[in-house]
Amino acid sequence: MKRFEGTEDYIVSPELRENVNAAILLGRPLLVKGEPGTGKTLLAHAIAKDLGKRLIVWNIKSTTKAKDGLYVYDAVQRLYDSRFQDKDVSDIKQYIKLGKLGEAFVSEEQVVLLIDEIDKADLEFPNDLLNELEEMSFYIPETGETIVAKHRPIVVITSNNEKELPDAFLRRCIFHYIEFPDEEMMERIVRVHHPDVEERLLREALKKFYWIRSLDGLRKRPSTSELIDWIKVLMVGGISPEMVAKELPFLGILIKQERDYELVQRHANLGGRRIPLRERYASIY
Amino acid sequence: MPVFTDFFFKLRERGVPVSIHEWLTLQEALGKGLARSNLLSFYYLARAILVKSETYFDRFDLAFREYFQGIETPEEIIDEIIKGLEKVPELVLTEEEKKLLDELDLEQVRRNFEEQWRKGRYHGHVGGNQAIGTGGTSTQGAFGYNPAGVRVGQGYSRHRSAIQIAEKRRFRNYDKNVILDTRQLQVALSKLRTLLPLGEKDEIDVEGSIDATCRNAGELELVYKRGLTNAVKLLLLMDTGGSMEVYTELVNRLFSAASAQFRDLKYFYFHNCIYQDLWKDMERSEVFPTEELLRTFESDYKVIIVGDASMAPSELLEVNGAIDYWYYNDTPGIIWLKRIAEHFPYTIWLNPIRRTGWRFVRSIGLIANIFPMYELSVEGLESGIKYLLTRNSNDFNNLTKNSLSFG
Numbered sequence: 001m002k003r004f005e006g007t008e009d010y011i012v013s014p015e016l017r018e019n020v021n022a023a024i025l026l027g028r029p030l031l032v033k034g035e036p037g038t039g040k041t042l043l044a045h046a047i048a049k050d051l052g053k054r055l056i057v058w059n060i061k062s063t064t065k066a067k068d069g070l071y072v073y074d075a076v077q078r079l080y081d082s083r084f085q086d087k088d089v090s091d092i093k094q095y096i097k098l099g100k101l102g103e104a105f106v107s108e109e110q111v112v113l114l115i116d117e118i119d120k121a122d123l124e125f126p127n128d129l130l131n132e133l134e135e136m137s138f139y140i141p142e143t144g145e146t147i148v149a150k151h152r153p154i155v156v157i158t159s160n161n162e163k164e165l166p167d168a169f170l171r172r173c174i175f176h177y178i179e180f181p182d183e184e185m186m187e188r189i190v191r192v193h194h195p196d197v198e199e200r201l202l203r204e205a206l207k208k209f210y211w212i213r214s215l216d217g218l219r220k221r222p223s224t225s226e227l228i229d230w231i232k233v234l235m236v237g238g239i240s241p242e243m244v245a246k247e248l249p250f251l252g253i254l255i256k257q258e259r260d261y262e263l264v265q266r267h268a269n270l271g272g273r274r275i276p277l278r279e280r281y282a283s284i285y
Numbered sequence: 286m287p288v289f290t291d292f293f294f295k296l297r298e299r300g301v302p303v304s305i306h307e308w309l310t311l312q313e314a315l316g317k318g319l320a321r322s323n324l325l326s327f328y329y330l331a332r333a334i335l336v337k338s339e340t341y342f343d344r345f346d347l348a349f350r351e352y353f354q355g356i357e358t359p360e361e362i363i364d365e366i367i368k369g370l371e372k373v374p375e376l377v378l379t380e381e382e383k384k385l386l387d388e389l390d391l392e393q394v395r396r397n398f399e400e401q402w403r404k405g406r407y408h409g410h411v412g413g414n415q416a417i418g419t420g421g422t423s424t425q426g427a428f429g430y431n432p433a434g435v436r437v438g439q440g441y442s443r444h445r446s447a448i449q450i451a452e453k454r455r456f457r458n459y460d461k462n463v464i465l466d467t468r469q470l471q472v473a474l475s476k477l478r479t480l481l482p483l484g485e486k487d488e489i490d491v492e493g494s495i496d497a498t499c500r501n502a503g504e505l506e507l508v509y510k511r512g513l514t515n516a517v518k519l520l521l522l523m524d525t526g527g528s529m530e531v532y533t534e535l536v537n538r539l540f541s542a543a544s545a546q547f548r549d550l551k552y553f554y555f556h557n558c559i560y561q562d563l564w565k566d567m568e569r570s571e572v573f574p575t576e577e578l579l580r581t582f583e584s585d586y587k588v589i590i591v592g593d594a595s596m597a598p599s600e601l602l603e604v605n606g607a608i609d610y611w612y613y614n615d616t617p618g619i620i621w622l623k624r625i626a627e628h629f630p631y632t633i634w635l636n637p638i639r640r641t642g643w644r645f646v647r648s649i650g651l652i653a654n655i656f657p658m659y660e661l662s663v664e665g666l667e668s669g670i671k672y673l674l675t676r677n678s679n680d681f682n683n684l685t686k687n688s689l690s691f692g
Contacts, residue, residue, distance in 0.1 A: 018319075025317055123472065174334055175334075
């Protein structure tokens with residue numbers, strides 16, 4: 001069997017590659033978490049592309065029910081049709097529409113199924129899918145039919161950590177946490193967006209950016225997209241690298257919460273000195 | 286001693302919630318050669334299978350380092366073991382056996398295992414296996430090896446690389462020493478529900494449709510009705526006093542759990558004790574009079590007050606007792622609290638201070654006589670919710686009358 005190796009435009013770390021292959025071989029769903037903008041969703045696209053398989057995407061919303069992924073029975077249409085004689089309404093099958101999971105099951109060849117942002121749905125949603133994902137089959141009472149997966153799909157599930165997922169569900173997954181890009185990687189990402197950024201400015205901005213991210217007690221750490229915006233403003237505003245090194249111009253672009261803003265300022269004012277312990281851990285129980 | 290079983294226990298010791306289910310999955314993966322006979326791959330594989338949250342990565346690193354560093358043998362041994370394991374035929378368990386394994390008491394497993402080991406049952410097997418058993422049935426499980434059977438080479442240590450990664454402890458910042466997880470809070474809060482037909486008419490009313498269709502002389506007519514939704518109205522009153530600062534994270538979690546759960550959630554802030562004003566924001570810039578709260582909010586609101594209830598008795602009992610020197614109150618705080626308790630019969634007080642510390646603070650006792658007080662923890666919240674639904678709770682009475690009596 002072909003192993004997943006990554007694609008030209010999606011570069012994977014060795015451990016992510018190993019984990020993807022482990023999940024495929026073990027037939028378990030791969031649960032991917034990570035900060036926004038680390039390429040969780042793109043991973044499924046890359047797997048499908050690299051292995052030459054069809055990708056089925058199931059986007060989860062707050063109103064999504066587990067059953068929606070299996071099938072929908074359109075009883076109303078059937079009722080309406082029953083008034084005219086042009087269709088055979090005793091054939092219930094035509095009113096059963098398979099959901100994304102059902103679609104993946106009946107596919108003639110193995111597919112990649114992406115369940116995107118599973119944490120958006122109701123608290124019990126993952127538990128409702130446990131059995132279907134494990135047995136790879138479900139029953140449709142309306143037709144008395146059991147849909148069994150012809151080929152076990154490669155399941156990739158992403159989560160943004162909005163809700164904690166149930167233990168029973170987690171036990172069955174292979175887990176991968178996509179780490180935030182390191183400085184070297186980030187440099188490459190920024191250059192894609194701002195090819196003409198001045199070398200020294202980029203250095204100083206990255207240094208400051210990672211310094212802020214390393215602070216204890218931040219409620220929301222700045223992410224890639226905020227860094228890209230920040231560097232753009234620095235470029236447009238004609239800010240010198242020295243100034244970036246000395247102070248923190250346009251900090252508001254990186255930090256959106258007032259409390260975090262104050263925290264960063266306080267650290268910056270202290271220079272290298274440490275903030276008293278009591279203050280630093282004020283936000284942690 | 287066997288190598289890997291101890292690693293499992295080391296993880297548990299470190300507080301990584303690894304289940305036997307996952308442990309068996311790891312074994313299956315090793316059986317399929319996924320560790321590629323090297324420790325670095327093993328490190329990532331084991332982490333992906335055994336650890337399901339980045340907040341536990343650091344503890345995993347600690348356990349890994351502690352465990353594999355402690356072995357003062359060349360890396361060949363470990364590689365041999367892994368290679369040996371791959372030769373072990375794949376473990377096939379029935380659903381029942383899996384369930385049994387899930388229910389196993391770890392101590393029992395360990396005792397049983399050690400006994401088996403002492404009996405020397407597995408000597409002479411390279412990369413042999415050991416028993417994870419439930420008495421008689423002795424389900425074959427996990428890993429083991431016999432040092433005598435493995436060639437002890439001299440070479441340099443290739444497995445250091447994996448340990449070095451563990452040593453870096455890059456995930457230290459993710460470990461928040463989770464005391465109370467949001468999911469548990471949400472689950473507890475989700476019990477607080479009263480289902481009523483509310484919102485959009487998006488469900489078919491079968492009875493109604495049949496009726497309407499009949500009246501329509503058989504011409505199909507569909508009638509829709511409102512689905513059942515949680516109609517509970519929740520009012521959160523939160524203390525932002527200085528002494529509450531240390532509990533910010535905890536209160537935030539409760540708040541985020543609650544806001545995800547209730548459609549009708551109102552919240553206000555106060556400082557140490559409630560007087561004639563509440564505030565709409567944490568910075569206390571926008572005032573909302575308490576009197577208006579009592580006038581405009583119906584009595585069927587369920588009220589959760591969150592605070593440490595720790596203050597000088599004067600703040601509670603005296604006119605102008607408020608802690609802020611610029612703030613004057615012509616009515617003592619305790620009167621305001623009693624008014625709230627009278628208006629909202631379904632009110633509880635959640636206290637982030639551990640219950641064992643309550644009896645040392647006089648104001649806690651006074652307030653616990655007005656509101657049923659619970660610890661801000663999963664258990665506390667659960668019993669609190671029970672009270673909010675039924676208004677009876679024996680442990681509340683026991684608590685306030687007995688353990689919190691002040692002469």
